[in-house]
Amino acid sequence: MIEPLVSRPAPPAELLVAGARVLDPRAGVDAPLDVLVRGGRIAELAPPGTLAAPPGAERIDGAGRHLLPGFVDPHVHLRTPGQEHKEDLETGTRAAAAGGYVAVLAMPNTDPTVDSAPVLRALREAARGEARVPVGFLASVTRGLAGDGLTEMADLRAAGAVGFTDDGKPVHRAGLLRKALQYQRLCGGVVALHEEDPSLSGAGVMHEGEVSARLGLAGIPSISESTAIARDAAIAGYEDARVHVQHVSARESVAAVAAAKAAGVRISAEACPHHLVLSDEDVLATLDTRLKMNPPLRAPADRAAVIAGLRDGTLDCVATDHAPHAREEKEVPWEEAAMGTTGLETAFAALHTALVLPGVLPLGLVVERMSAGAALFGLPTPRIEVGAPADLVLVDLAAEWEVGEAGYESRSENCCFAGRTLRGRVLATVAAGAVVHRDRTIALQLT
Numbered sequence: 001m002i003e004p005l006v007s008r009p010a011p012p013a014e015l016l017v018a019g020a021r022v023l024d025p026r027a028g029v030d031a032p033l034d035v036l037v038r039g040g041r042i043a044e045l046a047p048p049g050t051l052a053a054p055p056g057a058e059r060i061d062g063a064g065r066h067l068l069p070g071f072v073d074p075h076v077h078l079r080t081p082g083q084e085h086k087e088d089l090e091t092g093t094r095a096a097a098a099g100g101y102v103a104v105l106a107m108p109n110t111d112p113t114v115d116s117a118p119v120l121r122a123l124r125e126a127a128r129g130e131a132r133v134p135v136g137f138l139a140s141v142t143r144g145l146a147g148d149g150l151t152e153m154a155d156l157r158a159a160g161a162v163g164f165t166d167d168g169k170p171v172h173r174a175g176l177l178r179k180a181l182q183y184q185r186l187c188g189g190v191v192a193l194h195e196e197d198p199s200l201s202g203a204g205v206m207h208e209g210e211v212s213a214r215l216g217l218a219g220i221p222s223i224s225e226s227t228a229i230a231r232d233a234a235i236a237g238y239e240d241a242r243v244h245v246q247h248v249s250a251r252e253s254v255a256a257v258a259a260a261k262a263a264g265v266r267i268s269a270e271a272c273p274h275h276l277v278l279s280d281e282d283v284l285a286t287l288d289t290r291l292k293m294n295p296p297l298r299a300p301a302d303r304a305a306v307i308a309g310l311r312d313g314t315l316d317c318v319a320t321d322h323a324p325h326a327r328e329e330k331e332v333p334w335e336e337a338a339m340g341t342t343g344l345e346t347a348f349a350a351l352h353t354a355l356v357l358p359g360v361l362p363l364g365l366v367v368e369r370m371s372a373g374a375a376l377f378g379l380p381t382p383r384i385e386v387g388a389p390a391d392l393v394l395v396d397l398a399a400e401w402e403v404g405e406a407g408y409e410s411r412s413e414n415c416c417f418a419g420r421t422l423r424g425r426v427l428a429t430v431a432a433g434a435v436v437h438r439d440r441t442i443a444l445q446l447t
């Protein structure tokens with residue numbers, strides 16, 4: 001089996017993170033520790049003040065900071081090939097590193113679509129030269145995302161596709177999805193589903209509800225998402241196939257995923273920071289086009305249901321759906337603006353500020369969900385334990401910062417949290433054993 005993740009080779013870290021509070025819920029660790037990384041692997045964990053950095057190694061002071069397993073994002077748009085004015089492998093993975101991510105999965109709705117082995121091979125080759133953190137690629141379910149003919153799924157798997165999705169669009173024809181799931185049984189790989197019934201979404205530009213009525217804007221009803229989930233879960237159950245529901249936004253959708261899980265369907269689901277933190281009331285207050293995405297920000301009751309779903313595990317993981325757009329696509333009236341928000345650089349801080357600090361979700365649960373996408377797609381889960389590859393993020397939970405003030409690593413700036421003051425800052429990221437991000441406050445200190 002071909003290696004699913006690729007990145008630019010980087011020198012393995014020789015590093016001591018001294019005295020940080022180490023929190024890895026899966027490993028059952030929550031204590032101040034010295035963490036020594038040798039040759040890119042975690043070599044030793046010991047009580048604070050007991051380990052010394054070997055000659056030539058870097059030392060980072062962890063006192064008062066938290067060291068967490070690195071985050072994994074199963075849903076990002078890196079816009080390459082074809083839309084490099086919005087993002088590319090280099091800028092997108094730099095944004096990932098700045099957000100504490102140690103691996104990301106890129107969606108295939110590029111130009112050309114990642115729908116054939118040659119396109120996928122070229123992309124993986126480019127990532128070997130440009131990607132700062134390991135990237136995996138999903139291929140499309142249908143050729144050109146056109147919704148009428150399946151891709152050569154077996155060829156794409158053999159060329160390294162982690163899974164399949166027509167994200168940005170649903171697989172509208174039930175018979176075609178069924179066929180894709182039958183092929184999946186033979187070739188493996190998760191089928192990730194953007195759940196939407198276009199005949200219900202129509203020309204909607206925001207969530208259909210009280211706010212859309214007040215604004216006089218066409219709405220996208222919750223049932224556009226939830227009925228599609230129910231249909232696809234039934235097909236997946238019938239075929240005993242493995243499916244993953246992307247960016248769950250509505251109360252009815254959380255219930256549909258829960259019902260499918262209760263019925264034994266092999267289904268997983270993700271929640272996005274914007275749906276966990278914001279609602280259509282924020283749209284009413286500002287009509288800021290950075291708040292326009294698909295699925296849309298929904299009502300506060302939907303937001304509460306998505307939070308509850310993440311808490312009880314109905315929704316398995318956090319995914320950003322990082323979707324860079326050019327300024328001219330966003331600096332237009334609401335109805336015309338492109339759908340999507342960037343998210344890699346703000347995900348952790350937004351969730352920490354809006355959910356952890358007020359006591360809505362425990363820090364450990366958020367940390368666990370931030371990397372839970374890895375296992376869902378068959379990738380190794382970052383762990384802070386001796387012998388594991390160093391996939392780490394150092395955060396300062398007390399640090400306040402204003403989103404956008406210092407700019408972004410991403411090439412685009414359509415972040416839905418722009419202008420907000422968040423608490424919690426990523427100071428350093430170690431991905432696949434290499435230091436890939438260092439906040440300007442973390443000076444390189446070699447011993």
Ligand SMILES: [Zn+2]
Nearest residue numbers: 167168194246
């Ligand atoms: Zn989508």
